[in-house]
Amino acid sequence: MPRPVIDNPILNSPFLAxxxxxxxxxxxVPTGIHAEGRRSSAFIVPVPPSKHKQADQGSLDLDDSWGTPISNDYINEVRSKVAAWRSLGDAGLDRTVTPVTARLLRYWRDPDRQRRLFFCQIEAAETAIWLAEVAPKLELDRLRTLNAEANPGLLRIAFKLATGAGKTTVMAMLIAWQTLNAARKKRGSSRFTDAFLVIAPGITVRDRLRLVAEQT
Known part of the structure; x- marks a missing residue:
């Protein structure tokens, strides 16, 4: 069956959900048919390629079996909860987060700011803030349990963004959120921090981080 030709693959604005x-x-493989709503998060359990059919190096054969998609139920659930919190607007900020955090979120969400942020960047920061300042203790206990099942002995919270989505900017947003709140909190408080470890996975990323440091 021939693959559909999609003249314009872009369906959404990068600045909106x-x-x-x-x-x-x-x-x-895209069918050429679009559906309403956001695509649910899922991960793929890869299927080993057949020993009798090896793709040429550098090729991408989308007709091969790509694996079994499994829904990321918890991620989809958190997305919905963060979206519900976001829909409360300024009133929700005033009731649920610190004044510093509320001011940062208003600045980041401002559509008239000089360099408007992508929705995925804002959502990543919102999710970190929701987990740290808004989510009930039962939610955090559940997150720790899920983390222990996948990665025992090391609590990690990760945010996955596509290439070119602006991950370095998100990192700067998270550092600003923590640092500014830490400066306003009483000494000895463990809720926020002003100490960070940045690990660059390669020379290119390291050089980009160095450029950011020189510009600040």
């Missing part, structure tokens, strides 16, 4: 997505077939 996704409202539509392309429907994929069983091999993960």
């Amino acid at each position: 996704p409202e539509r997505h392309w429907v994929l077939d069983e091999n993960g």
Whole structure:
């Protein structure tokens, strides 16, 4: 069956929450049909390639079996909870987060700011803030339990963004959020921190981080 030709693959604005997505077939290939709403998060359990069919190096054969998609139920649930909190607007900020955090979020969300942030960047920061300042203790206990099942002995919270989405900016947003709040809190408080460890995975990222440091 021939693959559909999609003249314009862009369905959503990068500055707004996704409202539509392309429907994929069983091999993960876009069908040319779009559906309303955001695509649910899922991860793929890869299927080992057949020993009798090896793709050429550098090729991408989308017709091969791409694995079994499994829904990221917890991520989808957190997305919904963060979206519900976001929908409360300024009133929700005043009731749930520190004044410093509220001021930062208003600045980041401002559509008229000089360099408008992508929705995915704001959502990543919102999720970190929601987990740290808004979510009930039972939610955090549940997160620790899920983390222990996947990665015993080391509590980690990660944010996954696509290439080019501005991960370095998100890192700066999180550092600013923690540092400014730590400066306003009483000495000895463990809720916020002003100490950070930044690990660059390669020379390119290291050089970009160095450039950011020189510009600040």
